[in-house]
Amino acid sequence: MTDVLVVDKLNAGYGAVPVLRDVDLTVPAGTITAVLGANGAGKTTLLRTITGLVRPTGGRILFSGADLRAVKVEQLVRRGIAHVPEGRGVVAELTVDENLRLGGLWRKDKADAKKATAEVYELFEPLARRRAHLGHQLSGGERQMLALGRALVARPTLLLLDEPSLGLAPKVTAQIMALLKQLRDTTGLTVLLVEQNVRGALSIADRGVVMSLGRIVMSADADQLLADDGLRHAYLGF
Known part of the structure; x- marks a missing residue:
C-alpha cells in the first residue's frame, strides 16, 4: 500500500x-x-x-x-490536500451555497466542481435544506458539515x-x-x-x-x- x-x-x-x-x-x-x-x-x-x-x-x-x-x-x-481546522471555520456572512462554492473556486473543471457541490448536498441533507441560510444561522453540527463539505468540493x-x-x-x-x-x-x-x-x-x-x-x-x-x-x-x- x-x-x-x-x-x-x-x-x-x-x-x-x-x-x-x-x-x-x-x-x-x-x-x-x-x-x-x-x-x-x-x-x-x-x-x-x-x-x-x-x-x-x-x-x-x-x-x-x-x-x-x-x-x-x-x-x-x-x-x-484539504485542511479543516478546529473551530469549523465557515464564513459566517456567506450562505451555505456560497461557502461551498468557495471550495471549488480555484478549480478549472467547473462542471465537476458543480457536481462535487451536488454530492455534498446528498451527503449532508441538513445543508441541502438550508442552502440559502447564512453561516451564522447554522447549528454547530451544521457548521461542521459545511466546513467538511467545502473541503470535499476541492476533491x-x-x-x-x-x-x-x-x-x-x-x-x-x-x-x-x-x-x-x-x-x-x-x-x-x-x-x-x-x-x-x-x-x-x-x-x-x-x-x-x-x-x-x-x-x-x-x-x-x-x-x-x-x-x-x-x-x-x-x-x-x-
Missing part, C-alpha cells in the same frame, strides 16, 4: 518554544489514521506544520513523494481534520464519523484525523498514533490501541 503522507523526524514549534520532537508518521492511501493524545500533546501543531501554517525547524514532510516544505500554503489544495486526496467532534452532540458526532468511514470506503479518501473522542475515532480508523509532549509514543492498528488497557489509562484517559 502506497503512503500518501510521510512525516520524517519532524520538529516544529512557536518561536523559541519547541512543540514537535522528531515525529515520524506514515499515512497509507485510502486509510483513516487517528492522532490521539491529551491537550497540549502537539496534535494540532502537527496538522498546522503539515499544511505550512507552522514552519518546521527540522525533518521532512512528503506528500505523494514530493517535499511540502517549500510549497506555499495556498498551493496545497491544488495538490490535493482532495488527503483530508486533514482537527477535532471535528468538538462541541457536538453525540448523535451528530456519530454521523460525522460514519461519513468519514463511508468516504474512505467509497472514494478511497485518505484521512488524518485529530480527535479527543478516542473511542469514536478508533471505531472508524485503520490505525492510531498516540502523541505525548510532542512525540509519538505509540503507533498501532486501531483495534490494538483500544485493547491496550495500560496505554489507554496512561495517555488517553479512559
